[in-house]
Amino acid sequence: MIAKAPLHTTHQPSAGGTGTEVVLNVGPVAHGGHCVARHEGRVIFVRHGIPGEKVRVRLTDAEEKAKFWRADVVEVLAASPDRVDHFWHAADSLRAWGHGHPPVGGAEFGHMTLARQRSLKAEVLAEQLTRLAGVGQLPDGAGPSVEAVGGQDDGGNGLGWRTRASFSVTPGGKLGMHAHRSTHIVPVREMPLAVDAINALRLWDLDLQGIDRVEVAAPANGSRSLVLLAPGPGTKPKRLNAVAAQLPGEVSVATFDPATEAVTQVRGRTWVQETAAGHDYRVTGAGFWQIHRDAPGALVGGVTEFLQDGGFLHPGAVVADLYAGAGLFTAVLADAVGETGSVLSVEGAPGTSRDARKNLHAAPQVEIVQGRVERVLRQKPRNFDALVLDPPRAGAGKAVVGQLVEAQPRAIAYVSCDPASFARDVGYFRQAGWDLSGLRAFDLYPHTHHLETVALLTPRA
The missing domain is CATH 2.40.50.1070 (OB fold (Dihydrolipoamide Acetyltransferase, E2P))
Structure with a gap:
């Protein structure tokens, strides 16, 4: 049963329209956890809806001069077959606004089935790659799909995964x-x-x-x-x-x-x-670590499969782990290249870099450097067989992509948590003569709009 929030006047509309309630037809999904709708010629980004629904929304950001407005669904007038009761009252937009306050963030897709969540994430990834990178088709001729992780396809409910x-x-x-x-x-x-x-x-x-x-x-x-x-x-x-x-x-x-x-x-x-992946890692304070309990294994598997199947990762190979954090990928790369190979591990945060030193102290083939990726690559040029690139949400950016291309590795495994910055960077690589040779996407953040991708990038022949 779908709850309907009663109309109320707890929040009075401002001159700009914030607090006003309007009826909308929900359009396509967009990056950022919302769908696109229009009202009297105005674009409105709607959270907590599903494409194809007819809903009543409360405008949450509606300044008259703004290019677009934002809104939350407060009542569903015509529901999608993929709509379900939200599992968390605090994050349920219908229930929260019914009690006169907004829902908490962090579970903005909890009102739809897991299968529909993944299909919408795949749509966003495909749209970003087409628009920002000019990638209309993947190497296998298909569009991107988002893989379930941690038993979600076996009766799982997508809960209890955040560590x-x-x-x-x-x-x-x-x-x-x-x-x-x-x-x-x-x-x-x-x-x-x-x-x-x-x-x-x-x-x-x-x-x-x-x-x-x-x-x-x-x-x-x-x-x-x-x-x-x-x-x-x-x-x-x-x-x-x-x-x-x-x-x-x-x-x-x-x-x-x-x-x-x-x-x-x-x-x-x-x-x-x-x-x-068979290793123990010390992570200090709020230092970065993948939050899904099964994420490290899934991402390590995706990276090593791409690099090993392509012949880029093998005993004796010269590789680098960039934005290496506490050394999740570094340790696995060190195993693969053996003592005859070498791994350059680069991390900008001093505390996290210290963790990496403790975690990798027994691997003589690993060199750990704390500093900015582009500076370290200039100081330590090598003939790399492969690079692993796992930047923060903002992505690598044009300058770093240029530096990576100049390093002339045989392949790059790019791990990303944001489809927009990922697609932008893929566009930079393509402009520099590189191709997107492989792509996998993982649903490591069920009930949110986020996803993780692992891509293989190679120089064009």
């Missing part, structure tokens, strides 16, 4: 999450996308006064969890210790500065131990 979670804190000191593009914090009492170890902490029962943000890491291997507290201005150590005392004794607690990522011990470790 990391980020929360805000309400003015009253309770756990909460922000609404999309808003400073409004909604209190939460569950996180259905998170693994059991995170929910078992019952962070919503804690008095978090004096804390601005809470980050949690619960490794998929079941090892010791870490709770990171970002203290507000003027918060004293006594208050931090009081928060830590509310948590189970086996959980590590530390403070962190979101601006500098500096981590300070309160109790236990300032790091967690992850396990993937």
Whole structure:
């Protein structure tokens, strides 16, 4: 049964139209977790709808001079057959607006079947590749598809996969999450996308006064969890210790500065131990690690399959892992090239680079360098057989792509979490005489609009 939010007047419309409710026909999906609709000639980006539906929406961003508006669905007038009841009340747009407030962000696709979620993600990826990269067809002649990960196709519900979670804190000191593009914090009492170890902490029962943000890491291997507290201005150590005392004794607690990522011990470790592809990895503080419990294995498999099948990764090969983080791909590359090969591992964040040194200290074929990718490649030119490129969400960018092309590797395995920056960079490679020779996409973020891609790029013959 589909809930319908009653019409209400909790939020009065502004002069620009924000708060007004209108009826729309939902159009195609677009990058960013929304669909496109039109109202009186105006483009409106609608969240929580499905293409083909007729809905009533509340305008959430509707300044008169804006090129487009934004809106949330508050009532479904003609539902898609792929619509289901949302699994999480706090993220359910219909229910939340029915109670007079916006839903939390982070589960914006939770109102549709997993199969439809993946088909929409595939549409977005195909559109971005066509528009930004000029790729109309993949090497196999088919369009991109998005693969289920972690048993989603075997009766799975797409829940309980996050090994990391980020929360805000309400003015009253309770756990909460922000609404999309808003400073409004909604209190939460569950996180259905998170693994059991995170929910078992019952962070919503804690008095978090004096804390601005809470980050949690619960490794998929079941090892010791870490709770990171970002203290507000003027918060004293006594208050931090009081928060830590509310948590189970086996959980590590530390403070962190979101601006500098500096981590300070309160109790236990300032790091967690992850396990993937036969290796253990130390990851300090809020250092990067894939958040889906099955993501490391899926991505390592995608990268190594492309490079090994193409003959680019083998004993004695010369390779590099760029934006290497704590060394997830570096360790696997080192295994593949053996002691007769070499691996250059480059990471910009000092703390994460230190983790990589600890994680790879027993691999003499690995050289770990902390610094900007383009600078390191200029300083250490080599005849690379292959490069692994795993940049942040913003992508590599034109300058780095140019540097990679100048390095003249035989192949590049590109790992991306954003289809727009990925497609833009593929366009740069194509302009430089490279081809998209292989592509796989993984649904590592069920119930959200996000996806992960692994691509093989090779110089044009």
